[in-house]
Amino acid sequence: MASYQDYLLHLADNALILGQRNAEWCGHGPILEEDLALANNSLDLIGQARLLYQHVANVRRDGKSSEDLLAFFRDVPDFRNYTLLELPHRTAILPTASGDRDYAVTMARNFLYSALMVQVWGALAASTDAQLAAIASKSLKEVQYHLRHAHDWVLRMGDGTPESQRRMQAAVDYLMPFTQEFWTPSAMETAAVATGAGVDVAAFKAEWDAMVSDTLQSATLKPPANSGFVTSGKHGVHSEHLGFVLAEMQSLARAHPEAVW
Amino acid sequence: MSTSALKDWPLWEVFVRIKQGLEHKHCGSLHASDAPHALQMARDVYTRRQEGVSIWVVPSRSITASAPEDKDVMFEPAADKIYRHPTFYEIPDEVGHM
Numbered sequence: 001m002a003s004y005q006d007y008l009l010h011l012a013d014n015a016l017i018l019g020q021r022n023a024e025w026c027g028h029g030p031i032l033e034e035d036l037a038l039a040n041n042s043l044d045l046i047g048q049a050r051l052l053y054q055h056v057a058n059v060r061r062d063g064k065s066s067e068d069l070l071a072f073f074r075d076v077p078d079f080r081n082y083t084l085l086e087l088p089h090r091t092a093i094l095p096t097a098s099g100d101r102d103y104a105v106t107m108a109r110n111f112l113y114s115a116l117m118v119q120v121w122g123a124l125a126a127s128t129d130a131q132l133a134a135i136a137s138k139s140l141k142e143v144q145y146h147l148r149h150a151h152d153w154v155l156r157m158g159d160g161t162p163e164s165q166r167r168m169q170a171a172v173d174y175l176m177p178f179t180q181e182f183w184t185p186s187a188m189e190t191a192a193v194a195t196g197a198g199v200d201v202a203a204f205k206a207e208w209d210a211m212v213s214d215t216l217q218s219a220t221l222k223p224p225a226n227s228g229f230v231t232s233g234k235h236g237v238h239s240e241h242l243g244f245v246l247a248e249m250q251s252l253a254r255a256h257p258e259a260v261w
Numbered sequence: 262m263s264t265s266a267l268k269d270w271p272l273w274e275v276f277v278r279i280k281q282g283l284e285h286k287h288c289g290s291l292h293a294s295d296a297p298h299a300l301q302m303a304r305d306v307y308t309r310r311q312e313g314v315s316i317w318v319v320p321s322r323s324i325t326a327s328a329p330e331d332k333d334v335m336f337e338p339a340a341d342k343i344y345r346h347p348t349f350y351e352i353p354d355e356v357g358h359m
Contacts, residue, residue: 033291033302040309149301156294 019045158219
């Protein structure tokens with residue numbers, strides 16, 4: 001049964017999981033300035049997730065739900081984020097040491113997601129849910145900066161050295177198929193659109209396609225052919241990677257439930 | 262953290278205006294490949310705690326600086342000429358702070 005809470009959780013989980021992935025660069029950034037930029041991005045995203053989880057907890061009114069419970073005490077099938085956002089920062093199956101992370105993957109993903117979210121948050125600012133509309137207005141400014149930052153790196157790396165071009169092309173080839181999930185509506189999205197609280201993401205496809213193809217062209221990159229493959233993270237069916245993300249993110253809260261500091 | 266990029270990227274001086282009406286103040290420097298890049302990095306490094314409303318970046322090589330070894334010649338002669346400070350005038354109270 002699709003509920004409006006699931007729709008809010010979808011938006012929240014997207015922000016939280018990408019925020020957690022971006023935070024993995026903290027202390028490992030390629031240069032100090034990018035290390036800080038990614039931490040800034042991450043805190044923006046986690047801040048969006050917090051507001052949305054608080055909103056879900058208020059909607060539930062069961063006196064038990066809280067942002068911490070929603071973030072740290074749900075398991076893989078409960079998470080409704082796009083599969084794209086849980087993927088590791090590398091284009092091939094390799095050891096997972098921090099040194100194997102590829103910044104091109106991080107930037108390409110932030111670009112593809114932010115290019116969608118400037119549309120989504122822009123439209124949700126007119127949501128019939130006043131609280132969601134307020135969260136959207138705040139998030140829009142943040143994601144506009146994320147888009148500018150990531151877009152800039154896609155251009156610089158794509159139209160850069162042969163090595164940076166090779167890596168950014170590999171990142172685009174790797175990630176683009178996962179964006180098909182954006183355009184296939186789920187029951188929770190359709191229900192939220194019907195009430196006027198949600199927005200129809202598929203309506204943004206033409207604009208998203210135009211922005212992405214313009215950027216790739218300027219960056220001397222080619223989009224991969226559409227394979228017809230569609231991931232299902234927003235339905236709670238995830239890749240093997242989300243379990244590892246949650247294990248790291250949730251272990252502290254689960255070891256010390258209700259700890260405060 | 263790798264510093265290989267720093268060898269190739271020029272240095273930029275960063276100036277931040279804290280609020281409308283105040284001057285831009287020098288707050289540090291960073292390495293970046295070009296001006297937009299420097300501006301973006303300056304935003305992330307120097308204004309993330311609401312330190313500013315405007316940023317300037319200037320290529321460090323565009324700044325002509327006095328040499329430290331010229332310090333005595335350039336600045337010491339001013340040290341014993343306190344009469345150059347307008348501190349010997351009675352300022353009427355109505356003027357207030359100057």
